[in-house]
């Protein structure tokens with residue numbers, strides 16, 4: 016059994032990791048941390064876990080975490096910078112759900128996250144944990160940077176076009192909608208029911224911190240510097256990301272449906288829908304699946320890709336477990352076979 020530790024067990028991604036891992040056939044949960052809830056039984060805070068774990072929250076310590084085989088960081092930015100080296104030195108592997116190791120350029124990270132980068136020395140070995148792109152590097156990795164939620168849905172939706180060099184050097188548009196759980200479990204006025212229900216709004220139009228991450232991933236896939244317009248929106252749902260992606264390819268001769276089906280044919284967590292489909296976020300709610308539909312306007316040639324994920328699963332904790340499965344040579348779908356909840 017793989018001994019697992021989780022730093023930050025009281026946030027939404029932490030409890031989502033627990034929901035997945037208590038049913039994982041190869042995992043023994045060993046440590047779950049919270050500084051504010053030290054000593055409290057995990058199942059007292061999260062009654063959905065009653066009967067599944069007897070663990071209590073403990074304070075993070077390099078000794079207990081280092082004794083695990085793998086440690087997940089489900090913490091705000093900067094926490095993994097401070098602790099990852101000690102945990103790695105003790106022999107555990109690290110899977111970080113925050114953005115601490117996602118950008119390869121430390122100065123770029125400091126600009127977008129508005130704080131000093133606390134672990135520049137670890138950047139060369141950090142692997143960007145998007146299995147559909149980096150599966151071989153993930154197998155060998157000690158340190159994984161789990162992609163952000165918006166970047167996961169946007170990259171999976173555009174990769175087939177960019178990898179094939181089908182898009183001329185031009186602006187792409189990613190028009191993305193997120194559920195409110197994407198803002199985390201911490202109390203914020205914008206997350207209140209009265210503020211977020213029956214209403215919808217764009218935010219971060221001038222620049223969102225997922226923009227450099229998306230640009231980095233798309234540029235790697237294309238082999239040239241890709242730019243895009245990225246506009247996130249907050250929508251009145253709890254879970255889910257819906258990305259509508261716009262691209263132009265005037266000289267395109269390829270059958271786009273076939274291109275997407277072939278690109279993801281061997282991917283257990285990407286479902287290319289039949290031509291003409293409109294995937295709904297509820298078709299992936301609670302599951303690790305990304306569903307994609309590709310459309311092309313018959314008259315204008317405009318390409319429109321629709322990509323949906325659950326922000327807490329494929330956009331965070333599910334993808335983190337998928338990475339763990341690959342790192343430890345387990346079946347990639349182990350613990351991740353949840354079918355989406357309908358309605």
Ligand SMILES: NC(=O)C1=CN([C@@H]2O[C@H](COP(=O)(O)OP(=O)(O)OC[C@H]3O[C@@H](n4cnc5c(N)ncnc54)[C@H](OP(=O)(O)O)[C@@H]3O)[C@@H](O)[C@H]2O)C=CC1
Pocket residue numbers: 022023024025026027028029048049050051052075088089090091092094112113114162163164196197198199200201326327330331
């Ligand atoms: N919500 C989402 O959809 C997604 C979130 N993410 C990322 O995942 C990470 C976790 O997000 P989320 O689950 O929303 O929770 P929060 O960002 O609210 O993190 C809360 C957890 O981190 C712990 N924590 C906070 N500060 C520290 C510290 N200095 N040292 C140790 N532990 C600390 C808290 O426990 P305590 O203070 O009691 O110790 C708590 O358990 C974030 O980086 C977020 O950006 C990524 C993709 C999607």
Ligand SMILES: CC(=O)N[C@@H](CCC(=O)OP(=O)(O)O)C(=O)O
Pocket residue numbers: 112113114163164193194195196197198199225247249
């Ligand atoms: C709806 C909402 O607020 N979403 C968050 C993104 C989710 C997230 O936590 O992303 P990181 O892991 O990169 O921090 C936001 O826009 O900041």
